[in-house]
Amino acid sequence: GEDVEQSLFLSVREGDSSVINCTYTDSSSTYLYWYKQEPGAGLQLLTYIFSNMDMKQDQRLTVLLNKKDKHLSLRIADTQTGDSAIYFCAEIYGQNFVFGPGTRLSVLP
Amino acid sequence: NAGVTQTPKFQVLKTGQSMTLQCAQDMNHEYMSWYRQDPGMGLRLIHYSVGAGITDQGEVPNGYNVSRSTTEDFPLRLLSAAPSQTSVYFCASSYGTGKGYTFGSGTRLTVV
Numbered sequence: 001g002e003d004v005e006q007s008l009f010l011s012v013r014e015g016d017s018s019v020i021n022c023t024y025t026d027s028s029s030t031y032l033y034w035y036k037q038e039p040g041a042g043l044q045l046l047t048y049i050f051s052n053m054d055m056k057q058d059q060r061l062t063v064l065l066n067k068k069d070k071h072l073s074l075r076i077a078d079t080q081t082g083d084s085a086i087y088f089c090a091e092i093y094g095q096n097f098v099f100g101p102g103t104r105l106s107v108l109p
Numbered sequence: 110n111a112g113v114t115q116t117p118k119f120q121v122l123k124t125g126q127s128m129t130l131q132c133a134q135d136m137n138h139e140y141m142s143w144y145r146q147d148p149g150m151g152l153r154l155i156h157y158s159v160g161a162g163i164t165d166q167g168e169v170p171n172g173y174n175v176s177r178s179t180t181e182d183f184p185l186r187l188l189s190a191a192p193s194q195t196s197v198y199f200c201a202s203s204y205g206t207g208k209g210y211t212f213g214s215g216t217r218l219t220v221v
């Protein structure tokens with residue numbers, strides 16, 4: 001089946017940039033997504049990128065897509081304590097989403 | 110404008126009991142799905158539906174049933190609860206393929 005991989009943990013200092021990486025296997029995915037999960041809550045769609053794009057920027061968020069290497073990254077500029085959460089990468093496979101295991105971002109003061 | 114509503118938020122079951130997790134959405138989304146979330150494993154698809162009257166199995170369907178009699182509701186039934194079904198369950202809906210999901214806030218289920 002399809003597989004999405006992420007590192008499980010990332011720690012950064014407040015004010016630094018965070019980069020969360022993801023690799024996926026289905027080269028036919030038309031969209032790739034980043035979701036954020038805060039403690040005790042459901043997943044919230046942060047941003048997505050269409051497969052014919054290399055980069056998408058939305059305020060503090062920058063998504064980079066390398067289709068050749070099947071690599072997706074999410075950069076958060078000026079990381080704040082409110083950014084502490086689990087971040088999930090997801091791809092479309094058929095009609096369904098396949099999620100990575102999630103990267104727990106800890107922001108240190 | 111409630112979005113996706115899941116009930117209950119917490120539940121404790123004894124092994125062998127059955128129960129239904131409720132999910133309702135008010136956005137007229139055709140696509141609905143159920144996921145379970147376990148530590149370090151991300152979200153795994155249990156069942157999904159592309160419209161009223163249509164359901165299909167996901168990655169981990171064993172021990173669960175679903176039905177979709179209306180566009181709004183997509184209940185998940187546990188037939189005979191087992192400790193391995195201890196998890197957090199999320200319902201999600203979408204306009205369709207390629208559109209982002211809207212998630213409910215989850216049901217935390219413990220089977221003892």
